[in-house]
Amino acid sequence: MSIPSDLKYTKSHEWARLEADGTVTVGITHHAQELLGDMVYVENPAVGRQLAAGEECAVVESVKAASDVYAPLAGEVVAANEAVADSPEAINQDAYAAWMFKLKPANPADVASLLDAAAYGALVESEAH
Amino acid sequence: MLKQTPLNSVHRATGARMVDFGGWDMPVNYGSQIEEHHQVRRDAGMFDVCHMLVVDVTGAGIRDFLRHLLANNIDKLQTPGKALYSCMLNPAGGVIDDLIVYFMREDWFRIVVNAGTAEKDVAWMERQRAAATAQLCIQPRRDLAMIAVQGPNAREKVWQAIPGSRAATESLKPFQAAEFAQYFIGRTGYTGEDGFEVMLPAPEAADFWNKLNGLGVAPIGLGARDTLRLEAGMNLYGQDMGEDVNPLEAGLAWTIDLKSPRDFIGKAALQAKPAKMQMLGLVLLDKGVLRGHQKVATPHGAGEITSGSFSPTLNQSIAFAHLPLAVAVGDTVQVEIRDKLLNAKVVRPPFARNGQAMV
Numbered sequence: 001m002s003i004p005s006d007l008k009y010t011k012s013h014e015w016a017r018l019e020a021d022g023t024v025t026v027g028i029t030h031h032a033q034e035l036l037g038d039m040v041y042v043e044n045p046a047v048g049r050q051l052a053a054g055e056e057c058a059v060v061e062s063v064k065a066a067s068d069v070y071a072p073l074a075g076e077v078v079a080a081n082e083a084v085a086d087s088p089e090a091i092n093q094d095a096y097a098a099w100m101f102k103l104k105p106a107n108p109a110d111v112a113s114l115l116d117a118a119a120y121g122a123l124v125e126s127e128a129h
Numbered sequence: 130m131l132k133q134t135p136l137n138s139v140h141r142a143t144g145a146r147m148v149d150f151g152g153w154d155m156p157v158n159y160g161s162q163i164e165e166h167h168q169v170r171r172d173a174g175m176f177d178v179c180h181m182l183v184v185d186v187t188g189a190g191i192r193d194f195l196r197h198l199l200a201n202n203i204d205k206l207q208t209p210g211k212a213l214y215s216c217m218l219n220p221a222g223g224v225i226d227d228l229i230v231y232f233m234r235e236d237w238f239r240i241v242v243n244a245g246t247a248e249k250d251v252a253w254m255e256r257q258r259a260a261a262t263a264q265l266c267i268q269p270r271r272d273l274a275m276i277a278v279q280g281p282n283a284r285e286k287v288w289q290a291i292p293g294s295r296a297a298t299e300s301l302k303p304f305q306a307a308e309f310a311q312y313f314i315g316r317t318g319y320t321g322e323d324g325f326e327v328m329l330p331a332p333e334a335a336d337f338w339n340k341l342n343g344l345g346v347a348p349i350g351l352g353a354r355d356t357l358r359l360e361a362g363m364n365l366y367g368q369d370m371g372e373d374v375n376p377l378e379a380g381l382a383w384t385i386d387l388k389s390p391r392d393f394i395g396k397a398a399l400q401a402k403p404a405k406m407q408m409l410g411l412v413l414l415d416k417g418v419l420r421g422h423q424k425v426a427t428p429h430g431a432g433e434i435t436s437g438s439f440s441p442t443l444n445q446s447i448a449f450a451h452l453p454l455a456v457a458v459g460d461t462v463q464v465e466i467r468d469k470l471l472n473a474k475v476v477r478p479p480f481a482r483n484g485q486a487m488v
Binding site for chain 2: 063092
């Protein structure tokens with residue numbers, strides 16, 4: 001369950017999914033929520049904000065710690081998930097269903113440069129040792 | 130190489146998430162730390178506190194020695210088994226450690242100190258012993274394990290786990306301990322709930338832990354231990370107090386006996402520097418999470434959070450803050466979080482105890 005093969009990933013533990021309409025949906029991975037523990041606060045970027053690839057754009061806070069979320073690729077924020085901001089524990093329940101925001105990528109081809117499930121799995125594995 | 134308690138392999142087998150806590154490999158949670166928190170407030174949970182150090186002080190002249198060593202007044206302890214919370218100060222009035230001391234007999238007092246400060250504490254006690262004429266012995270007891278069982282049903286579970294212990298411990302008042310067979314059972318803790326802290330020979334720790342678990346006592350990690358103690362209004366050494374903090378500004382004045390003629394280490398320094406700040410609680414009114422070191426803006430000057438987290442009982446973020454003396458309970462102050470100023474209400478801790486919200 002922990003690393004779906006249809007998603008793309010970043011080294012900073014975000015997942016990204018290219019949608020049929022050309023937007024990219026972003027969240028944090030199952031592994032990331034496991035490290036952080038019980039989520040109690042989510043701060044999403046404002047709709048309309050232009051993000052550079054790798055820019056700090058959101059925050060998730062667990063009881064234990066605050067953690068920045070980075071833009072997987074450059075683009076404009078076109079939606080933010082209010083439901084997750086209201087119920088941050090949804091990320092613990094299913095990190096891949098509890099998306100945080102959607103981007104309209106500046107360059108849709110950038111998606112291909114993200115990690116695939118196998119590469120992300122290897123990264124998680126290497127961090128565990 | 131991290132130090133391990135006698136329960137290390139039990140935690141790992143249970144799937145605990147382990148962290149480096151002051152050089153010890155300790156469980157931070159076994160799943161959801163919020164669930165663990167509620168388990169303690171509503172039923173019973175157990176904590177591996179073997180990393181803390183038991184120090185036995187035995188011999189002659191102990192009372193005189195502790196009158197000088199500790200900021201709280203050891204003469205409050207007259208009934209065998211009674212315990213006292215105290216700071217051990219340096220000559221400048223800073224806190225070397227906070228500890229619990231149990232009076233068992235005139236020739237035996239038992240002290241429990243924090244894990245991270247244990248070596249420093251024993252060295253300091255030894256130095257003071259050598260400077261005094263007291264004929265006493267300071268003995269660290271790494272041969273003992275300590276398990277805290279906390280929650281409204283905790284005492285009942287301990288009585289079930291240790292047959293015969295009920296008669297020996299049922300009449301114990303809070304902050305009182307008794308021996309039973311190979312067990313030392315104190316009605317103390319760090320959660321704001323009823324319960325016991327049980328000391329026993331280290332080789333028996335895993336069996337006792339498993340027996341409690343079989344009785345429905347859930348293992349609780351350091352994550353929930355922190356939110357429980359924060360709700361209960363209890364300071365954490367290294368965050369809310371330390372060698373560079375005036376204890377009179379850290380909510381510890383109630384433990385520092387400046388009234389009696391008795392002299393103790395740090396007394397003169399504290400008398401020479403009256404408190405300019407105070408420790409109070411904050412409840413965040415806006416969305417977010419209060420954390421240590423965040424700046425607090427008040428009409429009377431700046432303050433700073435020393436410990437902050439999310440309160441599972443209140444379902445809001447709470448904190449201890451070091452604030453100017455003119456700030457009063459009921460005031461609204463502003464906390465700077467990532468360049469935003471968020472509103473927080475000033476309250477007097479505790480935030481929650483015995484399963485109930487207090488603010």
